[in-house]
Amino acid sequence: MQPQITQIWADSAYAGQLINWSGDFLDMTLKTVSRPRGAKGFVVPPRRWKVERTLGWIMKSRRNVRDYERLPHHSEAHLT
Incomplete structure (x- = not known):
């Protein structure tokens, strides 16, 4: 797709x-x-911020936060 x-x-x-x-x-x-070698405690893996940023952008729109659509493909079309 x-x-x-x-x-x-x-x-x-x-x-x-x-x-x-x-x-x-x-x-x-x-x-x-993967987690960097020798890392102790909480460590954000490389490229993780891109995923979190993208999810933040998607969830910023009120329409995507709640399931307002009747059919799943309506929500999919809005995201696409």
Whole structure:
């Protein structure tokens, strides 16, 4: 549906068979972001801020915060 997206960044919890699945079925490269070596305590993984920023932009719109749409594809069309 989005041919311009060719690479996906994911948390290291998604490693494993999902990497093969995303390449085979979605024709996308899945790269995992892991915790930096030697890090102690809470550490924000690299590229995490992009995800949080994007979710913040989506949730800023009141229409996306609540489920006002009757059908799921209406909400999907609004996000797209």
